[in-house]
Amino acid sequence: xxxxxxxxxxxxxxxxxxxxxxxxxxxxxxxxxxxxxxxxxxxxxxxxxxxxxxxxxxxxxxxxxxxxxxxxxxxxxxxxxxxxxxxxxxxxxxxxxxxxxxxxxxxxxxxxxxxxxxxxxxxxxxxxxxxxxxxxxxxxxxxxxxxxxxxxxxxxxxxxxxxxxxxxxxxxxxxxxxxxxxxxxxxxxxxxxxxxxxxxxxxxxxxxxxxxxxxxxxxxxxxxxxxxxxxxxxxxxxxxxxxxxxxxxxxxxxxxxxxxxxxxxxxxxxxxxxxxxxxxxxxxxxxxxxxxxxxxxxxxxxxxxxxxxxxxxxxxxxxxxxxxxxxxxxxxxxxxxxxxxxxxxxxxxxxxxxxxxxxxxxxxxxxxxxxxxxxxxxxxxxxxx
Numbered sequence: 177x178x179x180x181x182x183x184x185x186x187x188x189x190x191x192x193x194x195x196x197x198x199x200x201x202x203x204x205x206x207x208x209x210x211x212x213x214x215x216x217x218x219x220x221x222x223x224x225x226x227x228x229x230x231x232x233x234x235x236x237x238x239x240x241x242x243x244x245x246x247x248x249x250x251x252x253x254x255x256x257x258x259x260x261x262x263x264x265x266x267x268x269x270x271x272x273x274x275x276x277x278x279x280x281x282x283x284x285x286x287x288x289x290x291x292x293x294x295x296x297x298x299x300x301x302x303x304x305x306x307x308x309x310x311x312x313x314x315x316x317x318x319x320x321x322x323x324x325x326x327x328x329x330x331x332x333x334x335x336x337x338x339x340x341x342x343x344x345x346x347x348x349x350x351x352x353x354x355x356x357x358x359x360x361x362x363x364x365x366x367x368x369x370x371x372x373x374x375x376x377x378x379x380x381x382x383x384x385x386x387x388x389x390x391x392x393x394x395x396x397x398x399x400x401x402x403x404x405x406x407x408x409x410x411x412x413x414x415x416x417x418x419x420x421x422x423x424x425x426x427x428x429x430x431x432x433x434x435x436x437x438x439x440x441x442x443x444x445x446x447x448x449x450x451x452x453x454x455x456x457x458x459x460x461x462x463x464x465x466x467x468x469x470x471x472x473x474x475x476x477x478x479x480x481x482x483x484x485x486x487x488x489x490x491x492x493x494x495x496x497x498x499x500x501x502x503x504x505x506x507x508x509x510x511x512x513x514x515x516x517x518x519x520x521x522x523x524x525x526x527x528x529x530x531x532x533x534x535x536x537x538x539x540x541x542x543x544x545x546x547x548x549x550x551x552x553x554x555x556x557x558x559x560x561x
Contacts, residue, residue, distance in 0.1 A: 201251045201265070208254045208265045212241065215261065218273055219283050230525075233287035236517035240290060243509035245422040245502075252420045260286045291519055294417040296545065297410060297554045298510065299523045301397035302452035333435045338390045344496040345442040345489050346374035349388055351456070351470055352481065354444055357385040386444035391451050392434070393441065393503040394418075397554050399434045410552030422506055438497040441488075450479060454511035454520060458504045461485060466498055473515045530555075 201208055220234035237257070244250045258265050261282045273279065347356045355373060363371045372378050398414060401407055407415075419426045429439060443451060450456045450472065456479065458468040467487040472479040490498055514520030530546045549555050 200248065201254065204265050205247075205251065205254075208258065211263070211265070211271070212254055212257060213238070215263070215271065215279065215283065216241075219280055222280075230522040231291075231519040232517045233284055236287050236290065236513060236519050237283065239513040239516055240421070243513060244420070245505065245509070249420060249423045252423060256420065257286060260289075290417065291523065292545065293410065293413040294421075295510070295514060295519055296523050296526065297397070297414055297549060297552070298395060299454065299514070299520065300527055300549050301395040301554045302392070302454070333432055334390070334396075337435045337437065337440055340437045340496050341390050341440050341442045342388065344437060344491050344498070347388070348373075348442065348489070349386060349444045349447060350441050350486060350488055350499075351447050351484065352386070352444055354384055354386040354388070355379065356388040358387060360385055388442050388444055389448045390440050391443045391448045393439050393499060393507050394429055394434065396434055399429055399431060401553065408552040410548065410554070418506075421509075422502070425502065425506065428500070428502075436497060438500040439503055441499050447479075450474065451507075453524070454507065454514050455479075456482070457508040457511040459508060460501060460505070466490065466501075468504070473511070 216234045216238045220232065220238065241250060241253050241257070244253050254265070261279060263271065263279075271279070342356065342359070347359045348354060360371065360379075370378075398411060398418070399407065401411075415426050433439075441451075447456065455474050456470065456472045458470055461467040461469055464487070467485065469483055469485050471483040476482070488498055514523070526545060530549075
């Protein structure tokens, strides 16, 4: 697995690593796994001791590998990692941390690549829900044998998505169980004081109502484009990494499939905000279908009522898909990677700089990254639905 020698001198991995379709690692897997952990753990110990950097890069790399959802995904990740590190998978004793200074730099570049091309745009766009009407590479580009397909964006179908999710979720937030206040108002116009919920039960006097929103589990922006155009290089890069994270999942969100009910849940505004920040996550309860322990990385004051166990609503005839357990598992994994590595806090600081249009003289604002997000279509105009 040869890599061009000039790779080690470049500041970015973009355009350096190229994969053709390859079989699973097989007999190489055990050596690759051991060598991967040897490299990452060495630099993680140094990072833990020095407390340098905005986030723990070695830990982010290790967690991304560990949360990969299949052996095929892990094999793809290992191939990309060793190609980025310019280290042979099958080499026996070819690592000398005392003399090979490039390894630390290569690991930093690899972690930065994951942040710049996946975690940053995902977090930047996860609270973005498209308007109700249509609005006007990387180290992993060919990991899956030529890269992901050239998805072409389709008009948003968010009006139907909101309607389907509200019907499926019985006009209630799936976490707080609060009923949609707009739906309540509409029913009162018809039924007056005899208004009932979707199960025909009257509301208790103490019930709190909220304006509910549809929250995408995997961001709509992943496959959205301006009308008639193809995905930006940045979005193709993010899909490459997502597909490496969970091999084959991109085919479930191609084009308008990103806006299907299986990729959305109904939440009130505050919970939507925290879910989009990957601060709230769903963990499946063993042996109970569509049942989750919903937890938060935030304090009980910020997310009162959590943790809580919920069984998601289903339509009687199952004509509207339930939220995908696979998508919720990906969301949960990303939440843990961002939290445990501190990359989430680092990314949020970048996004805060953008929100406040802060151009401090100390150079703290990541202007290049922010401009790149806008040009690549991650920060298109959006409103909640």
